Amino acid sequence: MTAERIAPAEPPVRLGHPARDDAASFRALFGGAGTGVVELDDEGRIRRANPRLAEMLAHPEAALAGRALADFVARSQAPGLRSGIAELIAGGAASFDTELRLTSGTATVWVDLSLVSVPGPAAGTTGLVGLVKDVTPAKRLEIERQHGAKMEAVGRLAAGIAHELNTPIQFIGDNVHFLDEAFGGLLALCERLVALSEAAATDPPTADAIRDALDTADLDYLREEVPRAVDQTLDGVDRVARIVKAMKAFGHPEDREQRAFDVNKAIESALTVARNELKYVADVETELGEVPAVRCFPSDVNQVLLNLLLNAAEAIEEHVGSSGRRGVIRVRTWRDGDDAVIEVSDTGPGVPPELRSRIFEPFFTTKEVGKGTGQGLALVHGVVTENHGGSVELVSTPADGATFVVRLPIAGLPTPPEQPCRA
């Protein structure tokens, strides 16, 4: 290929003139495009929206004029949108790009918004124009992928939880069976003694007959074992109740808004639910410090805790193999300024430095085939950073295994003081 053929053959001005073509193109694009187009005033209010955008916002075009764009997006995103717009108007940035969730229609629509500033209609004013691209299908796929990762963890846990329930149910059943027999035996003894006492008026019972009745009743054993059987049964019922409660905490429906959440309690639940996955490979040590309630999406945080625990157990299992040795999983929490910090460390093989940057990538796994799909830590990262504005960090040395440090802002993501969702 020669240089002449690569060199621009036409002057670059071609796209820019004449001016009236600009207006015509814009009108055509505005009216018929499959992408939303919006013009905003300097307060972020809608001046004009094209039919496609009106459709996404589920309002007639005419009804949109004068409404703040931020009123149509998810509450948690409104403040970010407002400040982005303010910065553009103030001239602090050339463009503003963000992903938004539009909540004004019956179905949620995810969009990519891209805004730039333009001169306003009156001299000296500034306005904004932007493209609003519907990315719902791609977003759905991503959500499904995250959901898949959650289901993977849930599926593994279901089998483990069944076993955790099996154990108390086994001894509760045996104890009740025993108590039933013990009660039957004692009742028979009582009736025997009643009969002997009735006969005593005429025919004094011999000491032998009474001793014989007492001997067959296994009294010494019952005196010892019945109270223990009752205690242990009640203890077993408590254990079942605790597992069921922890399961309910995990089965909590997806939260749509942030709530105050006790992270330490959530850790206790996660340890209960995952106990069967942990107990054969590791001892668990907890150091749960004073942490105020964190404003967050509880089901997300539960999932993060679970994935970190399962990841730690898998790392240790891989490390100790079938040697019969056990590892240690340490869970610590504390408050650091405005953040709640959750630290999960394991005595597994650690993560080599060259892989540390990749560990949060989806589908990345260092585990053998069939052991993990590489979704767990990607999910942790996504949920903590994107949904909560927090951070997750990996500290690892081959000698000490891996430590994951999750920081969650105690105040949660900012929300506007009042939240007008729709007029």
Add this chain to the structure above:
Amino acid sequence: MSGVKRVLVVDDEARVVDALGRSLRSERRYWSVTTATSGAQAVELLEAEPFDAILTDMLMPGMDGVELLGWARERRPETLRIVLSGHTGPELALRTLPVAHQFRSKPCNGAELKSTIARGLMFHDLVDDPVLRRAVGHVAALPSPSRTTDRLPALLDDATTPVDTIAGALVEDVAATAKLLQIVNSSFFGLPVAGQAGVSTAVRYLGVECLRAIFLEGGLLLPPAGAAADGAALATLARHSLLVATVARELTSDRSMADAAFAAGLVHAIGRLVLAAELPDDFVSVPEDGDEPPEVRGATVNQLGASLLAMWGLPQPIVEAVARNHMAPLIAGSADGPVVEITDAVYLADVLVRSFDRDRNLPASFQDELVTFGLTDRLPGLEALMARTADGMQDDHALRRVS
């Protein structure tokens, strides 16, 4: 030894062993229960004194149930080994099968556990000699004729093989049939205990995937070995057993007993396989002359076989039919006509097959029984059935008929 049986219960969860001990307390006149909360502690107890039965959890920290039972199989083979596990799954089943006699899933109620232990320990009534008890308890798998070891892997590997063809191949092998019945009458694979005697049903119940795991990956299909190393005796035994099974099924007067009669016929001579594998010097092939079953160390080969089936948890009628084979029938018909129970059916079938193979002349002493059971008129039909079955074994395409 006194009449009180010693039972060792092992589980890392102290509350579980406590409660199991209490639940078995009502049997204190027959059983004394000792408990351990780890594999190591159980080994210590077993080293100090023998036990009649071990009931153990599977997943325990340190020495797990498989290791414990593996140790017991070598060092205390006469002890009945039962697993009571909260975990199940193919992987666990394959590790457990070679070392455990029976498997129960938690939660398992007290009544079922008691009956499991009691029925398993009936092997004590069948064989008394310590050498025999050790031999029977040690059996994990028994040798199969080369016809089976040559054919079964290919059948199981071919996804298009019809289930009936697989069942047909399995019933030609005493060892594989017995293993199959052991598995479906325990919950090794987490399936409920079936009380199942039908071989075809068992094959469907487990599925081809499971059978492949058991017989190919699980190493439970053994080539001819020990006293039967040349394979000819195994082939003879397999043929004899299939003929007896087929005739016994035909003879039962009630269709509901047909499956059990067939299964009992298939495994009725399994005691000889136990000898071949564990005590080769005492091995006796079939058919031997005479109507008395050979005796080894104070037990007949039938009792020896039945003791294995009792330990493996096969349904009671099958164990009984095998134990009582070669004995005069218990029930000699009723006013309504001949009633042929499973035990009778196997006994009669055995005599018929022996005479069919010898010279087709029935022993004189047998004529009365033929009359009692109303079989005189049926002899030509039964002979034809035996001939067809024997031919079928020569001919792979006829396999489907026997399932």
